[in-house]
Amino acid sequence: MGRREREAVARAARLYEAGRSLADDHGRAVEAVRAALRPIQDAAVERALDAIPVARLQDATGGRLRLGSVDRSGLRTVRQVLDAGPYRLRQIPGVGERTADQIVAAARQLSDAVHETVAVHIDVDHPDPRTTALVMALQVLVEAGPEARRAVDTAAALTKRLGPLLDDARPAAGRLSMLTAGQARKARALEAVGQIRTLVDGAVRDGTPEALAQASVDLLRGTSTDLAAWADFELRSAEYYGLLAEISGPAPNTAAAEGFLPDGIAERVRGQQLDDSRLRVSLRGYQAFGARFALAQRRVILGDEMGLGKTVQALAALTHLAAEGQSHFVVVCPASVLVNWTREIEARTSLHVTPLHGPDRHDAFAYWQGRGGVAVTTFDALRGFPVPGGGEIGMLVVDEAHAVKNPKALRSQAVAQWAGHCGRVLFMTGTPMENRVAEFRNLVRLLDQAVADRIGDQAALPGSVAFRKAVAPVYLRRNQVDVLAELPALQQTDEWEEPSASDEEAYREAVCSGNFMAMRRAGYARPEKSAKLVRLREIVHEAGENGLKVVVFSNFRDVLGVVRDALDAGPRTGGPVIGPLTGSVPPERRQLLVDEFTAVPGTAVLLAQIQAAGVGLNIQAASVVIICEPQIKPTVEQQAVARAHRMGQVRPVRVHRLLAPGGVDERMVQMLKRKARLFDAYARRSEVAEATPDAVDVSDTELARRIVAEEQTRLGFTPSDPGSGSGSGTLGVASGARADDLSATEPAEAVDGRFSPSGTSGRPPA
Template sequence: MRRRAAEVIDAGETLHTAAAALLADHRRAVDAVREAWAPLHAELARSELRRIPVDRLTHVTEGRLRVAAIEAAGLDTVQRVLDAGRHGLRQIPGVGQQTADQALGAARQLAEAVGETVAVHLDVDHPQPRTTALVAALQLLVEAGPDARRAVEAATVLDTGLGPLLDDARPAAGRLRMWFAGGERRERALAALTGIGRQTERAAADGVPVLLGQASVDLLRGPADEAAAWVDFELRSAEYYGLLAELTERAGGGPDPAAAQGFLPDALAERVRAQALDGTHSRVSLRGYQSFGARFALAQRRVILGDEMGLGKTIQALAVLAHLAAQGRRHFLVVCPAGVLINWTREIEARSTLRAVALHGPGRHDAFADWRGGGGVAVTTFQALTGFPELAADELGMLVVDEAHHVKNPQAQRSLAVAAWAARCAYVLFLTGTPMENRVSEFRSLVRILQPEAASGIGDVDTVAGSRAFRKAVAPAYLRRNQRDVLAELPELQWTDEWEELSAADRDAYRAAVRAGNFMAMRRAAYAEPKRSAKLHRLCELVAEAAANGLKVVVFSAFREVLGVVGEALGPQQPGGRLFGPISGSVPPARRQRLIDGFGAAAGHAVLLAQIEAGGTGINLQAASVVILCEPQVKPTMEQQAVARAHRMGQVRAVRVHRLLATDGVDQRMLEVLERKARLFDAYARRSAVAEAAPEAVDVSDTSLARRIVEEEQARLGAAR
């Protein structure tokens, strides 16, 4: 008995020691990151405070503080007030103790607020010693990966659980100790011995000792090579920034918690936070807002995740699937456009331990039978979905629908198929960054598939009342976060409208299109005569400038004809075959992915041509730092989606967007009409404190917009047929 007790205690002590050592190693790695980050963050905050005029202190104190004497003494910014301190302020004539204390208190309030909003940016093109130190410190933890996170979680449980049990079990290791321990102490020792045995056996069965050992090795590696650290950062900057945000959130620089939770009602947000999330089958570390998104999908079961492009909706969906797999679910189905099917299978394999099965092409029915027997995550298209037999009600663990706005028309065949599958599944997740493009009724139709009771609450009263009531009504089924609220580290997005005067040839082509009443021809008329096209000339200049700086460019147009013209103009200028595309709806998914991969892998400058409906959704183009839009788009969300393919989590350079526009023609008319549509989208699909619009303001269809513009241009030019 004593020998058995000693063995149990030894095993417990060995495990406890390994857990404590890992926690210490992890703490040192985390401290190294925070120590490298703190001076960078402090300098950013100081720089911001140096730009804030001292009279802002009056606003902080609601007019109670008079700063005229302080400003007259040369302390014209908030940072100078902080630098002066109480003693320096008291030396200013007319500034007493109360005024000095008030000024300093107000300055500290502003400093705290600034510290919570500024974020450290890591400039890969201009590394400095301090930013290099931070990247190197982060690399150690990034390289350790999700397994280290799980090891730390397991070590924390063991450290807090085994420690007290080992203390209580000491007497059981020897006869004399037990003899002198007393009855109550002996009972506690025996109970502790049982507890230690259970914990060590469970840890062994779960592979925890090996997990702890590997994590310790990973965290004890030597300092990273600086150049290698920067290369690794550029390849997976999203992981670096995500980890940095997590480790420094308490010290400021993290996203606003309310924004990260999509401004949901407090009671709902609290319930979501309480939802467990098992990461056993996950291979990626989630950011705070991503973890909340996954928990929201689990807690609410049937929801729309409407995060803005670039925030990692796919990762959040995979986290949900991984959790359900850990709970024993075996079959999952992802429905998506054909163009992103390959991307989904890659993400599943790279970011989870789940099996990916593509249900696409001639062998899709054999693949369906294989998936039904072996389980995993099946990925199929909207079109193929209609040809598969539905699973039993309890057989499908979760249905995920990517780019779910494709099923907004309740009468369409794809919508009916998705609704039928969703009706037989407890967990359904719709992913879309554009839940409402033109009509609130379309958004209501998505919610109706998921939560009919919530859809019934989105009535005309809510719509007329405006966006606040609308968002409150859909909160149980809808979560949306915006880049600007949760990705403070995103590099700058520089948007330039390039207005060009039409050449004589352009004007002739445009007038001919107007006379014919051909809206689409009007939109592409600026490229009808390539050699004399003002827009094309400017596009070539922008590409040449990007080439001189070694930058990658994505060119978007709604028209394949325009992309053909651009390709012919650029082809001779692109050395080494660095012109990729065009990507269009007719390009098979596999070839589309090869084009995107080739574009991303090309060293230095390259150009990718893409039709905006095909290349603006569901793909990642963060290799690009220049985006050129050949013409304005009919839908206000189309351009946002396209730009977000480049300006997204993982981008490390500023993104420059150039929209080519022709003066005094269809481009200008479109912008005038679409400005109202864009404001309305913000009011309903984003958080908004203004814009209480009526439902009829949303109803501007593509057809009515085209007809209106054609008629206006025919009247203006006197070119009616």
């Protein structure tokens, strides 16, 4: 045994100690978070127990306790019972020692349950010493980043392997030890030294010693000031909450985090390895599962509710494939989010990204073919690129995939061609269907014909439970309430405003002409007397008084113009009015408007067309959302709200929907409730056994015709003949409407501002 062996053992010992030291440093950082969290969590538990009446103790004992005398004694909540303890309980007439012990045991059982489920919310607007200490402790781990987490994992694996080998190799550390060791001991030592040398050489090639040292430095650096920690928390709250949940949050609902998949599929997904070495952010547990699902099942729909980070799950799948040697990937998305995708890839991964958009897109395509990386393009641009051969694309990602649910559309056909030549395809959509289950089946057919066939035909829809089971191999969905315990409260308020006489007059004129679009925005047709505008200005003023940012959504450009004029003309509390962000604004400019809105210190108002800004953009700087009129599809409103109420939001979100009673608004609200049932039964987990009769909905155009006809009857107008060019057969658009007001939320049969009679389809002029 010579010098080389002794040096190998010494190198391994230094690496082992570096790993142990990093584990200690990380452990101290984690314990600092737990120590800071404990008093906050205890206070939250006490508040929760203070809200639970004594009568609830019956639930924990199967109704065996008699608690009337306890309540009459003044002990009315579970917390008061715990504070009193068995001694005081025994002083209550009719409560003996055994009963007192049972009451306390039941109270402790409830207390333990609350401890396991209570979620801590960090109030960025009202910091106190306890929450400041928690944020500062968390910042150490957030600043250290995913590289430190990977280094800790590497250190754990390395020390686990090196520990036993160093024990076996101990005789090789000195000449005398080797001379006095027995033959078997020497043989084990020599074998251990060989394994140590291989292990250490590999670690050195991978840069492990440097990674361990850097991680220890980052964990020991500490925070600068409490103000810096709070500022960082507001910018990266999702990362802070993710760490908090991982360290000591409530135990996750595994079934919910795994989308309630059947056991066999869930087990297969859990067994899928995930290499995140090229990812620059940490994943939450449910996000890692989503990436594994895409990898294990190969051709899937990720249908997570908006705000859960579908983009980062897609990026995790791409970086895993890149680490395995795949070189070319394609992301197809709406033009409005192309810039956001490009930024996300650059910021969150080490992958090269090439946008394929604009007049130079074909040159960019050729560059990407040679350079590799991720090509990001739009649905329309995709049609102009040659379809790849099999095996050329590591993964095709289609964002907002519900846009290709119509197989007759050119964009759908282009995606179908590309998907047919790609072994791995990931469709991403929080709204996989709107009106018909058949639409969802069309998406599934692009991925797996056999699964689509199992769903059943349109004439005999399966029940939702059977539906979910049938699509499980290709479909994964999780909801915010199941996996984001820290999400701030969402308060939705329907603001029913009695229309003014001027509003009523404008509405009657719109109904008389059978003009559905004019009916929807009659509340803004005469701004000087608009009841909705009065309430909107009040909400904006109140938000300004509290330093909150507001986003105002409408489907109509002219309504946004009226809102801007009203806000500019009247008194309000500070802050600029930004926008409107409409469908005619170029995609690059849309993101810049959102950035401008986010960068404003304090209050600001962003005006946005609901389709243009309701998809893909993150507007979580806003905590007040105003929707000027109800939309035809429930998911349009849900998407818009989810732009603000999503992972990373640090304030409660208040949503105000402005409505006028008795007319089109009230009818549309009722319609939205009915249409939402289909999505809840089929796209979410549901216990509904059979499809409801309205699972196959009538078209949006037919609904609009029905509403116009009913309103004309209610107001005493006689609907004109459908073919005469007026009345219920011509659900026209007010003459002031812009072309991009006729968005995907509206009936599809508009022709030159009018609707074709009797439901016949028309085409807008070129």
